[in-house]
Amino acid sequence: MTTALPCPLCGSTNLSANLWILDHGEVDAVECNECYCGAPVTAWQNRASPAATIHATGHLTAWEYG
């Protein structure tokens, strides 16, 4: 397995590889042991940048508390 990038949310490298069972089958996933976020490994490794992810999350939070 290739080395996973640090967590996009908290920057942790304390990660677990996992197997997610989804409607369309099994996918390899990465989960963070610090903040408990996770993503399929393709999405985890192919994000635009950590800053972009944090910006998107902040936008979501602002929407929730709108």
Ligand SMILES: [Zn+2]
């Ligand atoms: Zn994390």
